Amino acid sequence: MKDLSGQPLIVLKGVTKIFGEGQAAVEALRGVDLRIDTGEFVAVMGPSGSGKSTCMNILGCLDTPTAGSFLFKGVDVGQLSRNSRALLRRHYQGFVFQGFNLLNRTSALENVELPLIYRGISAAQRKERALRALETVGLKGWERLTPGELSGGMQQRVAIARAIVTGPTVLLADEPTGNLDTARSREIMDLLTLLNRDSGITIIMVTHEPDMATYAKRIIHFLDGTVALDEKTGGKN
Amino acid sequence: MLGNSILLAFREIRRNVLRSFLTILGIVIGVAAVIIMVTIGGGATVQVSQQISNLGSNLLMVTPGKRLGPGQTSETVPFKMSDVDAITRDVSSIAAVAPVSSRSLQAVAGNSNWSTTVTGTENSYFKVTKRSIRSGRTFSESELRSGSAVCILGDTVRRKLFGNQDPLGEKIRLEKLSCKVIGLMEPKGQSTMGTDQDDLVVIPLRTLQRRVTGSTNIGLIQVSVRDGASTEKVQMEIGQLMRERRHLAPEEDDNFNVMDMKEITKMLTGTTQLLTALLSAVAAVSLLVGGIGIMNIMLVSVTERTHEIGIRLAIGALEREVLMQFLVEAVVLSSFGGLLGIVLALAGSVWLSGLLRVPFVFNAGIVMIAFLFSAAVGVIFGYFPALKAARLDPIVALRHE
Numbered sequence: 001m002k003d004l005s006g007q008p009l010i011v012l013k014g015v016t017k018i019f020g021e022g023q024a025a026v027e028a029l030r031g032v033d034l035r036i037d038t039g040e041f042v043a044v045m046g047p048s049g050s051g052k053s054t055c056m057n058i059l060g061c062l063d064t065p066t067a068g069s070f071l072f073k074g075v076d077v078g079q080l081s082r083n084s085r086a087l088l089r090r091h092y093q094g095f096v097f098q099g100f101n102l103l104n105r106t107s108a109l110e111n112v113e114l115p116l117i118y119r120g121i122s123a124a125q126r127k128e129r130a131l132r133a134l135e136t137v138g139l140k141g142w143e144r145l146t147p148g149e150l151s152g153g154m155q156q157r158v159a160i161a162r163a164i165v166t167g168p169t170v171l172l173a174d175e176p177t178g179n180l181d182t183a184r185s186r187e188i189m190d191l192l193t194l195l196n197r198d199s200g201i202t203i204i205m206v207t208h209e210p211d212m213a214t215y216a217k218r219i220i221h222f223l224d225g226t227v228a229l230d231e232k233t234g235g236k237n
Numbered sequence: 238m239l240g241n242s243i244l245l246a247f248r249e250i251r252r253n254v255l256r257s258f259l260t261i262l263g264i265v266i267g268v269a270a271v272i273i274m275v276t277i278g279g280g281a282t283v284q285v286s287q288q289i290s291n292l293g294s295n296l297l298m299v300t301p302g303k304r305l306g307p308g309q310t311s312e313t314v315p316f317k318m319s320d321v322d323a324i325t326r327d328v329s330s331i332a333a334v335a336p337v338s339s340r341s342l343q344a345v346a347g348n349s350n351w352s353t354t355v356t357g358t359e360n361s362y363f364k365v366t367k368r369s370i371r372s373g374r375t376f377s378e379s380e381l382r383s384g385s386a387v388c389i390l391g392d393t394v395r396r397k398l399f400g401n402q403d404p405l406g407e408k409i410r411l412e413k414l415s416c417k418v419i420g421l422m423e424p425k426g427q428s429t430m431g432t433d434q435d436d437l438v439v440i441p442l443r444t445l446q447r448r449v450t451g452s453t454n455i456g457l458i459q460v461s462v463r464d465g466a467s468t469e470k471v472q473m474e475i476g477q478l479m480r481e482r483r484h485l486a487p488e489e490d491d492n493f494n495v496m497d498m499k500e501i502t503k504m505l506t507g508t509t510q511l512l513t514a515l516l517s518a519v520a521a522v523s524l525l526v527g528g529i530g531i532m533n534i535m536l537v538s539v540t541e542r543t544h545e546i547g548i549r550l551a552i553g554a555l556e557r558e559v560l561m562q563f564l565v566e567a568v569v570l571s572s573f574g575g576l577l578g579i580v581l582a583l584a585g586s587v588w589l590s591g592l593l594r595v596p597f598v599f600n601a602g603i604v605m606i607a608f609l610f611s612a613a614v615g616v617i618f619g620y621f622p623a624l625k626a627a628r629l630d631p632i633v634a635l636r637h638e
């Protein structure tokens with residue numbers, strides 16, 4: 001992975017995503033242009049079906065655009081091999097899925113350890129860091145339980161812990177507070193604010209709640225697969 | 238990277254106890270079945286050869302009727318005592334000749350009864366069949382000539398009828414014939430085909446002919462060739478003599494049969510080898526079924542696990558790391574199942590060979606084949622479906638639930 005510092009972290013140029021073919025084709029993204037720099041805290045908003053998750057998946061190198069290009073640190077992700085994209089995910093990104101995507105029948109601790117295993121971190125360090133991440137999201141004492149034994153909100157917090165445990169360059173979170181009550185949501189948002197301010201982690205977060213969006217310094221509004229509004233706000237520092 | 242894959246593979250095995258258990262079970266059953274069948278079959282074959290060489294290579298059996306095998310029934314001309322006398326008189330290099338006629342009868346003594354084989358013969362029988370008398374005596378000349386009601390018991394019959402009592406001098410009843418026990422034979426144990434060689438009562442030939450069968454026919458003539466003499470030559474001489482005595486024209490086939498132990502060996506081992514082949518075929522089918530079982534479990538589990546593969550890929554796992562994990566998992570499960578199958582099969586074979594009284598013959602080849610086959614099935618069917626899943630886009634794999 002070339003390190004091209006000085007380049008913007010994320011650039012989307014005319015990104016289009018079409019699902020299906022012919023009559024059944026759905027145009028989820030229609031020419032999205034976007035630039036996000038290192039250290040930003042971005043909230044993505046918009047009605048259901050407006051293409052927020054689709055865009056996040058592309059930013060997370062999980063999906064590829066039908067047309068247009070995605071540059072990550074100046075590197076055209078579309079030109080990378082599967083392995084290079086996997087390494088990019090491994091070393092630079094943390095992803096919180098809308099549907100959590102935790103391993104079933106696997107303890108919270110082991111779920112959170114997983115990205116560290118692929119990073120080749122030693123067993124002792126792995127455990128320590130995973131425990132710390134779980135403590136950060138308020139799950140101290142719940143480490144041994146499996147997703148099936150945890151509430152939806154707890155599972156969401158395990159997913160967040162798994163995304164931040166590696167200390168990624170960018171944290172992509174698809175509705176990280178969607179299943180949490182207001183108090184918990186605020187805790188998580190405070191945590192994200194802290195990670196953004198103190199660890200310099202770039203945060204891109206999808207949310208439906210205007211309350212939560214106020215934590216971000218920039219809000220991008222999606223509508224019908226395009227960026228309808230891109231506004232700078234104060235954030236809550 | 239391998240270390241990680243091993244760690245992850247073991248976590249997966251532990252996470253899916255039932256699936257792992259079923260995979261192992263399929264392999265265990267397949268491997269164990271094949272090894273047990275082949276080991277027991279091999280033991281039986283070895284035993285046949287052993288027992289035949291115990292009998293001695295200098296034994297000839299003269300039976301009436303054409304060649305052994307199917308379609309021998311047609312016109313069987315039985316032997317008479319004069320045939321036995323002729324062989325004794327005219328064939329050179331003979332150690333002993335014994336006429337043998339047998340009947341299955343119920344033997345009764347006091348309250349005990351036991352169904353056994355009653356053999357009518359002469360004292361030469363003991364020499365020809367290498368049986369010795371443990372206590373008592375053989376038949377006297379006059380007993381043989383007059384057809385007296387006397388008998389010599391095999392060890393099984395003695396045990397069944399008399400238990401711990403001494404049967405010498407006691408009477409037993411063989412249907413209508415009541416006869417006195419004058420001797421006991423040394424036990425010989427089980428024979429090749431699993432029959433008990435001590436389950437017999439020997440009486441004078443004439444007694445059997447007169448008081449049991451009511452005919453002067455002789456079922457079989459056993460001849461033992463003198464040590465050092467050529468069995469083949471004696472075999473030919475007997476053949477010649479019998480042809481003459483039966484007035485067979487040169488173009489006619491023999492209507493009797495002189496077999497030496499080699500032929501009998503061939504016949505018997507042929508049977509056991511056929512049996513082994515059949516058992517092996519059954520075992521091969523069970524190995525195949527086990528293999529299909531493993532295959533199914535692996536295929537189902539990979540479909541199930543496509544979502545898991547998606548999660549791993551999304552977190553940053555490389556395709557080859559995911560595959561390595563599945564490979565390690567399959568290898569660990571298959572070889573564990575294989576080893577368990579081998580241990581089980583060897584224990585089972587030892588136990589079964591004891592039960593069936595066949596020698597335990599370790600066949601390293603079949604152990605290897607069974608193990609490699611099941612391991613290959615496990616690995617192939619664990620690996621290739623995973624390969625398909627690992628090549629999916631992470632987002633596509635994640636949509637499988």
Ligand SMILES: Nc1ncnc2c1ncn2[C@@H]1O[C@H](COP(=O)(O)OP(=O)(O)OP(=O)(O)O)[C@@H](O)[C@H]1O
Binds near residue numbers: 027050054
């Ligand atoms: N795999 C897919 N196949 C076909 N259509 C899809 C697929 N994924 C998304 N879509 C469609 O693309 C559009 C955008 O979906 P997306 O999930 O990005 O919306 P969203 O903004 O995240 O909505 P929500 O707020 O409900 O999560 C929708 O019309 C959806 O039906």
Ligand SMILES: [Mg+2]
Binds near residue numbers: 052053054098174
């Ligand atoms: Mg969404």
